[in-house]
Amino acid sequence: MTVISDIRVPRLALLGAPNCGKTSIFNALTGGRAKVANYPGVTVEYRKGLFKTPQGLGAELLDLPGVYGDCGHSIDERVAIDAIRGNIDGERAPDGLVVVMDASHITTHLHNVLQAKNYGIPMVLVLNMMDMAARDGMEIDVNALEEKLGVPVISSVAVRSAGRAALLDYFDSWLPKLSDGTAVAPSQSEQSLKVLQAEARAITRDVVEQSDHAQTFTQRVDNIVLHPVMGIIILATILFVMFQAVFAWAGPLMDGILNSIGWLKGVVEGALPDSWFRSLLADGIIEGVGAVVVFLPQIIILFAFILMLEASGYMARAAFLIDTLMAKVGLNGRAFIPLLSSFACAIPGIMAARTIEGERDRLTTILIAPLMTCSARWPVYLLIIAAFIPRTKVGPFNLQGLVGFSLVLAGVVFALIAAYVLKRTVTKGAKPSLLLEMPSYKMPVLKDYFLGLWERAKIFITRAGKIILPASIIIWFLSSYPASATNIRETFAGKIGQILEPIMAPIGFNLEMSIALIPAMAAREVAVSSLATIYALGGEEGQLGALLAADWSLPTALAFLAWFVFAPQCLSTLAVMKKETNGWKWPLFAFTYLMLLAYAAAGVTYHVAMAFGL
Ligand SMILES: Nc1nc2c(ncn2[C@@H]2O[C@H](COP(=O)(O)OP(=O)(O)OP(=O)(O)O)[C@@H](O)[C@H]2O)c(=O)[nH]1
Ligand SMILES: [Mg+2]
Numbered sequence: 385m386t387v388i389s390d391i392r393v394p395r396l397a398l399l400g401a402p403n404c405g406k407t408s409i410f411n412a413l414t415g416g417r418a419k420v421a422n423y424p425g426v427t428v429e430y431r432k433g434l435f436k437t438p439q440g441l442g443a444e445l446l447d448l449p450g451v452y453g454d455c456g457h458s459i460d461e462r463v464a465i466d467a468i469r470g471n472i473d474g475e476r477a478p479d480g481l482v483v484v485m486d487a488s489h490i491t492t493h494l495h496n497v498l499q500a501k502n503y504g505i506p507m508v509l510v511l512n513m514m515d516m517a518a519r520d521g522m523e524i525d526v527n528a529l530e531e532k533l534g535v536p537v538i539s540s541v542a543v544r545s546a547g548r549a550a551l552l553d554y555f556d557s558w559l560p561k562l563s564d565g566t567a568v569a570p571s572q573s574e575q576s577l578k579v580l581q582a583e584a585r586a587i588t589r590d591v592v593e594q595s596d597h598a599q600t601f602t603q604r605v606d607n608i609v610l611h612p613v614m615g616i617i618i619l620a621t622i623l624f625v626m627f628q629a630v631f632a633w634a635g636p637l638m639d640g641i642l643n644s645i646g647w648l649k650g651v652v653e654g655a656l657p658d659s660w661f662r663s664l665l666a667d668g669i670i671e672g673v674g675a676v677v678v679f680l681p682q683i684i685i686l687f688a689f690i691l692m693l694e695a696s697g698y699m700a701r702a703a704f705l706i707d708t709l710m711a712k713v714g715l716n717g718r719a720f721i722p723l724l725s726s727f728a729c730a731i732p733g734i735m736a737a738r739t740i741e742g743e744r745d746r747l748t749t750i751l752i753a754p755l756m757t758c759s760a761r762w763p764v765y766l767l768i769i770a771a772f773i774p775r776t777k778v779g780p781f782n783l784q785g786l787v788g789f790s791l792v793l794a795g796v797v798f799a800l801i802a803a804y805v806l807k808r809t810v811t812k813g814a815k816p817s818l819l820l821e822m823p824s825y826k827m828p829v830l831k832d833y834f835l836g837l838w839e840r841a842k843i844f845i846t847r848a849g850k851i852i853l854p855a856s857i858i859i860w861f862l863s864s865y866p867a868s869a870t871n872i873r874e875t876f877a878g879k880i881g882q883i884l885e886p887i888m889a890p891i892g893f894n895l896e897m898s899i900a901l902i903p904a905m906a907a908r909e910v911a912v913s914s915l916a917t918i919y920a921l922g923g924e925e926g927q928l929g930a931l932l933a934a935d936w937s938l939p940t941a942l943a944f945l946a947w948f949v950f951a952p953q954c955l956s957t958l959a960v961m962k963k964e965t966n967g968w969k970w971p972l973f974a975f976t977y978l979m980l981l982a983y984a985a986a987g988v989t990y991h992v993a994m995a996f997g998l
Contacts (some may be wrong), residue, residue, distance in 0.1 A: 393434070393441075393442040393443050393444055393559075393563075394443050394444070394479040394480060394559055394562035394563050395445075395446065395476070395478045395479050395480075396443055396444065396445050396446065396478055396479070396480045396482050396562075397445075397446040397448060397467060397478035397480075397481055397482065398410060398445065398446060398448055398482050398484055399451065399468060399482070399483050399484070400450060400451075400483055400484035400485055400486075400493075400496075400510075401424075401450050401451065401452060401485070401486065401489075401493050401496060402424030402425050402426075402449070402450025402451075402821070403424040403425075403426070403450060404450065404484045404485055404486040404489075404493075404512055404513070405484055405512040405513060405540075405542040406447055406448065406450065406484050407419070407426065407427050407447050408542040408543055408829075408832075409482070409484065409510070409512070409540075409542045409548070409551075410431070410433060410445055410447035411832075412542060412543075412545070413445055413552075414433030414434060414435045414445055415433075415435075416431070416433050416447070417835060417839065418431055418447060419836070420829075420832050420836075421691075421694040421695060421699075421836075422695050422696060422697040422700075422823045422826050423694065423697070423703075423721060424450060424700075424721075424821055424823070425449075425450065425718070425721050425736065427447060427448065427449045427450065427460075428449050428459075428460040428738045428739060429449070429460075429463060430446055430447065430448050430449070430464070430467045430472070431446070431447045432444060432445070432446055432447075433445050433447070437553075437555045437556045437559065438553065438556065439556045441555065441556060441559045443555065443559055445482075446467060446478060448467055448468075449463055449464045449739075450464070451464045451465060451496075452496065453496060453499060453577070454499050454500070454502070457741045458738060458739050458741045459738035459739075459746075460738040460739050461739075463738075468481065468503055468505070477505070478505060479505070479506070479563075479567075480505065480506045480507065480508070480558065480562045480567065481503060481505045481506070481507035481508075482507070482508055482551075483497055483500050483507050483508070483509050483510065483535075485497060485509060485510070485511055486512060486513045487511045487512060487513050487514050487516065487517035487522070487539070488513055488516040488517040488519075488520050488824060490517070490522075490524065490588055491588050491592070494584035494587060494588055495577070495581045495583070495584035497509055497533065497584075498533070498573075498580045498584055499577075499580055501533075501534075501535065501570040501572060501573070502572045504569050504572055506558075506561075506562060506567035506568060506569050507535055507569075507570055508535065508536045508537075508538060508551075508554060508558065509529075509533065509535055509536065509537045509538070510538050510542075511524065511526065511529075511537055511540060512540045512542050513540075513541065513542075513824075514539045514540065514541055514547070515541045515544075515547075516824050516826070519601055520594075520600040520601070520602075520824075521594060521595035522593070522594050522595075523592070523593040523595070524539075524591055524592055525590075525591045525592075525593075526539055528591045529587065529591045532587045532591065533570075533587070534570055534571060535570050536554065536558075538550050538551050538554050543829045543832075600824075601824075601825065602697075602824045602825050605825055606701070606822070609698070609701050610701060610704060610705065615701070615705050616705060619702055619705055622689075622693070623789070624781065624785075624789065625689075626686070626690075627785045627786075627788050627789040627792070628785040629689065630682050630685050630785070630788065631682075631769075631784045631785040631788060632785065633681075633685055634681040634682040634685055638678055638679070638681050638682070641674075641677065641678045641680065641681070642678055645670060645677075645678065648674075649666050652665050652666050652670065660864070663860070663864065663921070664860055664861075664864075667860060667920035667921050668856050668859070668860025668917050669853065669856055669857065671856075671913075671916040671917050671920040672855070672860070672913035672914070672917045673848050673849075673852050673853055673856055673913060674916070675763075675767070675912050675913050675915070675916035675928050676763050676848055676909045676912050676913050677845070677848050679762055679766050680841065680844060680845070682762060683759055683840065683841070683844050684837060684840070686759070687728070687836075687837055687840040687841075690727065690728070691828075691833055691836045691837060691840075692828060692833070695826065695828035695829070695832065695833055695836075696825055696826060696828060697823040697824060697825045697826055698825075699721075700821075700822050702720070702724075703720035703721065703724075704822065710800070713800045713803045713804040714748070714803060714804060714807030715745075715803045715807075716740050716741075716742065716745040716748075716749070718740045718741075718745075719737070719740060719745065719748070721736055721739065722734070722735075722736035722739070722740070722749050722753060723749065723752070723753060723756055723799070724756075726753040726754070726756035726758060727756050727757060727758065728758065728759055728840065729758045729759060729760070730753045730754045730756065730954070730957045730960075731957060731960045733753045734753050735960065735964065737749040737753070737964070742813055743813075744807075744811045744812065744813030747811050747965065747970065748803050748806050748811045750965065750970065750974075751802070751806060751811070751970065751973070751974050751977075752799040752802050752803050752806070753957075754952055754954070754974065754978060755796070755798055755802065755949075755950065755978075756795055756796070757791065757795050757949075758908075758954075759843075759844065760847075760907050760908040760909050760954065761791075761948055761949075762909075763908075763909040763912045764908055764909065764911055764912055764945075764948045765788060765791055765945065765948070766788075767912050767915075767928065767929060767932070768932070768944060768945050769784050769787050769788060770784070770929050771928075771929035771930070771932045771933045772932075772936075772938055772941040772942075773787050791945060791949055795950075798949070802977070847907060847909070851906055851910065852907070852909060855903045855906055855910045855914065856913050856914070856917055858903065859877065859899075859903055859913070859917050859918070860917050860921070862876040862880070863875050863876075863877040863878070863899070863917060863921050864921060872895065872896065872899075872918060872921075872922060873895065877899045878895065878899070880899065880902065881895050881898040881902075882895065884898040884899075885898050888901075891943055891947075891983060891986040891987040891990050892937075892939055892940040892943040892990035892994075893940065893947075893986070894935075894936070894940065896915060896918050896919070896935075897915075897944060899918060900914040900915050900918065901951075901953070905953055905954070905955055906954075907953075907954060907956075908948060908953045908954060911948075911953075912928075915928060915932070916928045919931045919935075937998075938993060939989070939990045939991075939993035939994045939998055940990065942989050942990070942993050943986040943987070943990035943993070944986070945989075946982075946985040946986045946988075947982045947983075947985065947986040948982075949982075949985060950978050950979075950981040950982035950985050951982035952975045952979060952982075958971040958974070958975060961974060
């Protein structure tokens with residue numbers, strides 16, 4: 385038993401197939417905020433939390449990655465199975481198993497429940513998503529199921545508090561038995577998987593009544609959404625609307641933030657005498673941090689779309705639609721979800737690659753994850769696009785949205801090319817296949833949706849405080865001193881930048897850009913805050929975008945964009961790569977190939993644009 389504030393509480397573990405609602409139960413009971421989404425493989429690590437039943441009994445709850453059986457083919461599955469067997473260092477085995485099953489998939493998942501009895505740990509079966517089963521016209525005789533399985537069965541709708549009441553009530557009677565060791569473990573039967581599957585089929589035949597509408601709601605929608613032609617048109621439309629929205633809807637909010645920042649700078653400059661301190665506040669901190677924070681509305685709009693697609697179940701369809709393409713370049717179908725997560729940030733994306741079974745396939749995915757457009761790139765893209773790309777329309781599309789879309793697409797296309805090359809060279813291995821179960825379509829749970837959005841906003845703002853603020857102070861110092869300096873070249877920053885300048889000049893980068901690239905290793909958006917501070921110190925008044933538009937040529941700006949599609953400008957990503965691959969070899973490899981790509985892409989862009997006389 386774990387001792388928490390002098391009470392010994394039993395430990396429960398959530399076990400079940402991916403996407404059956406384990407984390408939803410965990411969050412609801414423990415007040416946790418772990419990520420929930422409607423596709424398999426969201427949770428890849430184990431997580432602990434405490435909760436109390438209505439009668440005030442305490443228990444510890446373990447949220448685990450989803451598992452398909454008891455073998456553990458991938459790293460995340462092994463974590464779950466090790467946790468249940470008590471094989472994780474410093475962790476003991478759970479006292480009780482809360483086996484969760486998606487009731488609407490009872491036919492395909494019931495044998496896993498029979499298998500779970502063999503752990504020899506007292507268990508209860510939570511028949512979750514009863515609302516989905518009802519929508520699909522299924523009627524499940526819970527009492528009969530309980531009798532045939534020989535374990536208690538509780539119906540549940542994890543996303544509604546009324547839907548969790550029965551489970552909590554059950555805990556009131558079960559927890560005391562787990563504490564004093566009187567709870568009974570189910571009888572074990574070491575049968576082969578085949579026998580268990582046959583037994584599961586026999587049980588479902590007896591306890592499930594399926595009313596005969598020919599097709600479920602999900603199947604009807606999928607007939608359209610997964611259609612080879614219609615499906616692609618729908619996917620393309622969704623993506624286009626998303627990028628249009630990012631550029632078209634954020635305007636007023638961004639203006640509001642810009643005005644507030646301008647106002648704040650004005651107040652500081654009005655209230656303080658001309659001094660180093662005033663310059664640090666106004667040109668260093670307010671300009672630097674403000675230059676990034678202004679993009680918050682666009683980040684929120686982007687994630688409002690992504691999270692909606694995740695929660696509804698559409699994302700897994702997108703994976704299915706482009707699976708043929710992914711298989712052609714040798715990518716495992718399961719790579720889609722890690723790559724998708726990398727659109728928020730490559731770090732969770734690289735970790736999510738744990739769901740991929742083959743070691744070589746997992747490595748390929750890790751190596752290309754940094755090419756997905758993470759949210760740290762957006763401030764750079766948005767700044768340059770707004771400054772250099774006119775707000776005109778091309779047919780029904782606004783040009784800025786199109787350019788943003790092309791940059792994201794460039795990342796994806798080069799990721800596919802990189803995967804193709806890697807799979808034929810350094811990560812050669814067997815041909816992978818798609819093993820992604822399609823989730824049913826669901827109405828997003830509003831609370832989870834807004835929590836998810838809030839979480840993304842919080843990460844963006846926290847980075848502004850933790851990374852951009854200190855980086856702005858350093859850049860302000862390096863670009864302000866020695867005090868004798870009369871222009872940027874004579875400052876410390878200028879001296880450092882001049883080391884890089886000859887290397888970067890052939891691809892069209894000027895001194896200011898070369899300087900900004902160095903602190904941007906901490907995080908890409910620091911490039912934006914650094915430029916803001918450097919230009920503010922240069923004594924030029926006005927918004928950063930306008931200053932850049934006056935100072936840079938269009939080929940230079942485009943080269944800068946191309947650079948950021950590829951450049952591995954983020955030390956934390958390299959650190960996670962090291963952790964996930966157990967060494968520096970692969971992060972160094974990724975760093976080198978991405979750097980070379982960035983340099984080549986920026987160079988080609990610059991010279992082609994010059995040749996076209998832009
Ligand atoms: N309609 C409905 N949706 C549910 C229910 N329980 C969970 N969901 C939704 O199902 C999806 C999957 O839930 P999660 O809690 O992430 O599932 P999980 O078992 O933790 O999944 P993995 O971490 O991938 O193994 C989410 O979109 C939830 O909002 C339920 O009882 N009814
Ligand atoms: Mg989960």
